[in-house]
Amino acid sequence: MNFVGLDLSGVNSLACVRDDTDAESFQGSDHPERPSCVLLPLVRKERLLAGDEALRSERGAGLAWPPLAMAVPNGWNRATPPAPSGRVMLATVWHRLTTGDRWSELQWQPPDGLPTTNKPTPDECLTAEVRSVLKRAHCDAGTAHVVLAIPNQLPEESQEALLGRLPTGARLVWRSVAAAMSWADLNAGHQNDGEQLAVLDAGLHGLEISVFEFRQQEMNGRTFRVPVRRLKRLHAIKTDTLLLDTPAPFVGLRPDFAALEPRLSEVPNNAGGDAEWLLCGPLAEPLLPLLERRFPHFRWRIPDPKAVARGSCLFAWRLARGLPTYLDVLPSLELFTLTEEHEPNWLPLIPADCEVSGGRDFQQVLARRIFIEKDTSRLASWLQRSGETDFRKLSTDLPVQAAQNAWVDLNVSARSAGGFARVRITPSPGQFDVFGTGQGAMLNWQSMERVVRGPKQHWPVEVKYGWPACGKLFAHRKFFEEFLQTAVDLESILSLRDVRQRLAGLGLLKERARQTIAPHFAGVTGAGGDAAPVNLLVCFSTAPCEFMEGGYAGRSQILKPLPSKDERARKIARLLWERLKVLSADAHAVSAEINAIVFILGRMAGYAPDAFQNQLAGEIHPVTNAVRLFAAGRVLQTPDHGRRLLAIIKEKADFGQPLNNNWLRMLVYVLYQGPDVLREVPRDHLVAAASLCLDVFEQQVQQGNVRMLFMNSLRALALLLRARRHDQARHFLCFDKCPQVEAHLAKRLGRFLRQASSMRLRAGPRTLVERVTEWLDFVASTDEMPPIAPPDEDDDAEGGNDD
Amino acid sequence: MARVLPYPWSLLALRSDSGASLSLEDCEAVKPFNPETLTFFTRAEDEALPKFAVHRHSAAPLATQVLLNPNTGAGRRPGVLSMPAFPHDKTDVWRVRFGREEIAIPVDGTLRRASAWEDPADHNAAEVCLRDTVDFLCGYFTEAISLTHDREFGEFHEFAGQAVARLNWSTIWKRWKKVSTGEEPRMARVVEIAFAHLTAIRNVCERPRRMLVRQREPVPVGRVQELDSVCLRDLIRRPGRTVLEKAGARQEILAITRRESVDTPENRVMREFIRLCQHRARAYERENGRAREHPRVRTVIDLRSNCERLEVWSPLAGVGRLVGVPRPNYVLQKDRRYHPLWLQYDKLRREEEAVDNIWSWGRRLWAEFIRGVVISFLFSDEARNTCGWRPDGELAGYLRTEHHAGTFIPGLSVSSRWIHREGQARMFVVHPAHAHLCPGLEELLPRLGAELALAVYPATGALKPEALLCIYTTLSLRTSTKQRDEMAVSLKSSLDQVAHETPSVNVRGLLLRGEWMADKRPENPRYGRVDYLAAPAGGPFWFHDFPELLTILLEELAG
Helix, strand or coil, X not given: CCEEEEECCCECCEEEEECCCCCEEEECCCCCCCECEEECCCCCCCXXXXXXXXXXXXXXXXXXXXXXXXXXXXXXXXXXXXXXXXXXXXXXXHHHHHCCCCCCCCEECCCCCCCCEECCCHHHHHHHHHHHHHHHCCCCCCCCEEEEEECCCCCHHHHHHHHHHCCCCCEEEEHHHHHHHHHHHHCHHHCCCCCCEEEEEEECCEEEEEEEEEEEEEECCEEEEEEEECHHHEEEEECCCCECCCCCCCCCCCECCCCCHHHXXXXXXXXXXXXXXXXXXXXXXXXXXXXXXXXXXXXXXXXCCCHHHHHHHHHHHHHHHCCCCCEEEECCEEEEEECCCCCEEEEEEXXXXXXXXXXXXXXXXXXXXXXXXXXXXXXXXXEEECCCCCEEEEEEECCCCCCCCEEEEEEEEEECCCCCCEXXXXXXXXXXXXXXXXXXXXXXXXXXXXXXCCCCCCCCCCCCECCCCCCCCCECHHHHHHHHHHHHHHHHHHCCCCHHHHHHHXXXXXXXXXXXXXXXXXCCECCCCCECXXXXXXXXXXXXXXXXXXXXXXXXXXXXXXXXXXHHHHHHHHHHHHHHHHHHHCCCCCHHHHHHHHHHHHHHHHHCCHHHHHHHHHHCCCXXXXXXXXXXXXXXXXXXXXXXXXXXXXXXXXXXXXXXXXXXXXXXXXXXXXXXXXXXXXXXXXHHHHHHHHHHHHHHHHHCCCCHHHHHHHHHHHHHHHHHHCHHHXXXXXXXCCCHHHHHHHHHHHHHHHHHHCCCCCHHHHHHHHHHHHHHHCCECCCCCCCCCCCCCCCCCCCCECC | CCEXXXXXXXXXXXXXXXXXXXXXXXXXXXXXECCCCXXXXXXXXXXXXXXXXXXXXXXXXXXEEECCCCCCCCCCCCEEEEECCCCCCCXXXXXXXXXXXXXXXXXXXXXXXXXXXXXXXXXXXXXXXXXXXXXXXXXHHHHHHHHHHCCCCHHHHHHCCCCEEEECHHHHXXXXXXXXXXXXCCCCHHHHHHXXXXXXXXXXXXXXXXXXXXXXXXXXXXXXXXXXXXXXXXXXXXXXXXXXXXXXXXCEEEEEEEEEECCCHHHHXXXXXXXXXXXXXXXXXXXXXXXXXXXXXXXXXXXXXXXXXXXXXXXXXXXXXXXXXXXXXXXXXXXXXXXXXXXXXXXXXXXXXXXXXXXCCHHHHHHHHHHHHHHHHHXXXXXXXHCCEXXXXXXXXXXXXXXXXXXXXXXXXXXXXXXXXXXXXEEEXXXXXXXXXXXXXCCHHHHHCCCEEEEEEECCCCCCCCEEEEEEEEECCCCCHHHHXXXXXXXXXXXXXXXXXXXXXXXXXEEEEEECCCCCCCECCEECCEEEEEEECCCCHHHHHHHHHXXXXXXXXXX
């Protein structure tokens, strides 16, 4: 059995053959000085000539006679040089493959009025060269393990096209990896740990620089140093053809680096002078003196013209024996899906930073991740890949039209330099066989088209929203740090014997926790330079809290506090909670002190211990004081909290108690910050809550009073629509699909929304009214919730009992 | 300004010379031109190719990119030499349109296009023979293309049915030589019909499909079976009160009867088919008069005699003539007896049409034949033994399956590089389409209007031509001996002038005239540096004597 590594770089197509006895031999071209080329057929049914046969042919070779043997006098430094006689340089074929395109013209016009014929595709041209080189090396394409070295820039489409045409079982390997493997194999005993190797592949259309680290892997008692390829450590300098403009290059190689020289400064960007520099590729030798002049302090090795072919052969040999080859990070791939809640989502098919062994498959099964609706016959899929700006759109015809709804699993399989990821769709266990009994479907990459992505476009399709999105409350660094500063002596405050002194200390802390600031005062701006559409900067809400601050580029950025400060905040919350527990157990405890601690813990939101959250959820009842309600708004977030809270609201509704502003505000905060807080809430509780909110809204609209109650009742109604995401409340408040009671409620809400929109409203309330109207009808183009707590509304929650 | 040239090479002649080019106004007043050689010169960028006023064909470019145009005041202007497609009718004036301008060019010695149905007689012998000649020349290319179907040549098989076939010139030479000598008459459509369909023809002609035809005629009252409205009207008009009174003394009234008839559309097609077979068979006999004993020819003769007999004595003799181009009815498409014959008829008819079409391009077809003969001979085994030149590089024989304004061979299958056996010289064979690219002759050669040029260069060093052989061709019409002499003299004087202007080049000319008279003896007079050869077009002369002469000329060129 033979292992063949092929280096078809564009000059001297080289095969490295390794036989069963591990003896290596190299088979190059008979005309190593001539750029490799293919000859397009002049008439239909004529053969595509490649390899030495093409080099021997005089067609287009630049002879004086006959005209068929002539070549165009100039234009050989263009990206696509002229080919009037059908002689196409292999470098041009690679260039087309690398750009992922077919020929700009699918047909070509042979000379002397011969009929126009179809051009063989670039992958056909390259495959013809492969077969020709294999034939020259006396290798049977059917039995040999063939590995072809490809450039880093070769896109998946071209990899797929090549793998489809190459002899069965042929593999691809990155050229730079092959060179690195060969180097590591030859220098096995001379490497230092942590040493980097920069491979500079000098092709006829530019340079590819790949920086490798090495990792030790042991197998069968042997230690292998395998190169690790990282996408971030790859760099390409693309140019036109690096050949003299004239004369035609078919007699000999005449490189011209004029187009490359101005860009050579990019070479050291990826790896510094510490790395070992290895040159490979067809122009390695003529380029070396230039590089040595430009970068004299770099360690340049004498180019080894056989490195790539040898490395490719080594890859084939190791792969067949199950030995380590190289490590690679696959480009991430995400599939656009709608979640169970019908929310758009990018589902990672191949996660970012997914490291795989070269030649081995990455596989994962994603269970119940796509929902196929009844009567679907064509599955449209959108994908996004790291490193690409456009979306990829695929259309896969299902074998049969889906007779029922079904969840399906995704079986993902991908390989480094292995073309497209194979994504097999199969019905999830227990689901209807939408593809026929025991059948599945593969994502059809043949149908792939690239869809241009807009500058701010996140989703590939226009998504209609029927509820607002959740959000976060951002902290303000200055206030956060002031709070921490004030709380430095919290322990001593809490240990004071005099309750008045303790209250004074806690009061100081309350003042620090109470501070808020509007985004535009905090210098937070959006991409367009306007004020960022974030909610009011209230003091820390999540744990660890997040700060939104103005960045250097004028855009806002989200930052986190230092771990030490984060830990201090947690400690403060713990101390307060401990104190609260003591006070709760003390019958003589002063309620003011308890309220103060609850107030501060409420403001600390995400930092509040879980036990405090649970205790607070249990303490909410139809008559609860404002402090606890305010704190509840900040700290309740689990589905269980939501269920208990909405049960209390239902109780209030049963007793005919309206919701005041404290309740409404608490409800808004809970629903806004807890994405799944409504998951377990029964539908009738939701209806009761919506009804109470609507009562308030109706009253405010009829009074023409557009103030806090108006806004909070409307926000609460908007956020209650989030219940539509969950099974028990699908189509909640949808006119045509919900129960009659709800339909009546929805119509009422619609009526008052129309009435509200006819009122004279400020920009904020108007936006909210418009959005809620659209969400209610499921036609909103955004799910962005306007700020929930403008400064004038986020008033203090100190006060007596509710109601 | 467009020019009319008496001869293709007249661009090189002086204005005062008899062979000079003429402006469009001048040419109406001069003596009649020789239609075999009349050529036009137009400027490439702003003048349309000339066109016959009553002819759908335009002229065909002879040599594209004539870069120099010394006859225009503007000096170096790109131009095109073109030859006219012959008009189908015999006329003494050719009305040619140059864009919007129409001029009458007097010509003498034209021939009309004969129909495929004509047999040679005293009054049309020349026309029929010319048509046979065109058919014969066309047959050479068809024969070459048939190599793609030949089991003996598997390497050509994949080009069967393609618009362009890639063949081998030495194989083509062998096949053509066999055809020309009668050693193996060509495999024409009529031969295939004679071998495969004669029985079917007899079957159909002797037992044709019949149909019952309704007709009205006086019928004895007792035998009346059917009346229609016309019969009833006739009955009403007759005098008498009862039918018996109206039937009169003969007791007959007008009634409908049915009779059997073979005059059906499919039988008309069959009768046309056997008539066409007779004509094609006679033409094939004429073409292969020297090989009458060959099985193919004998079978074709048998087909012809059978068709003649069937046309007169079979039931089809009474069938009417076919009018217009037939479209197959259900019987012709589905009947198992008629359908194969319909297919053959359709192919035969199309071939006739093809000959009708290519007839206009007879001059180019003859030139194409000569190019094919020269290049295939040079690649042949004979040339390897007798000729001192061997190919330097490979040359594929691409052939079109259908002519393109009379041409079958693309230029790239002709232009080639040769090297002398003793290594003292190189030779470039130049197709006229590539004349402007020939090294050292870029300006001169396009204006020479040669159908083929062979330029000899030193074996090494710069590409400066040492010798040049220009091959000119004419296909005979009905021109006088005087006109032919003038033609040769004109060529001689033109080439003398070229030789005078370029003393370093040994200029030779070869004027090849294809005769339509099959029994005409070859002529080979010499006019100074011009060798004149006239022989029956497509005959064995071109595969035996001509190569010998060519070999001698090539040796002389090599010095």
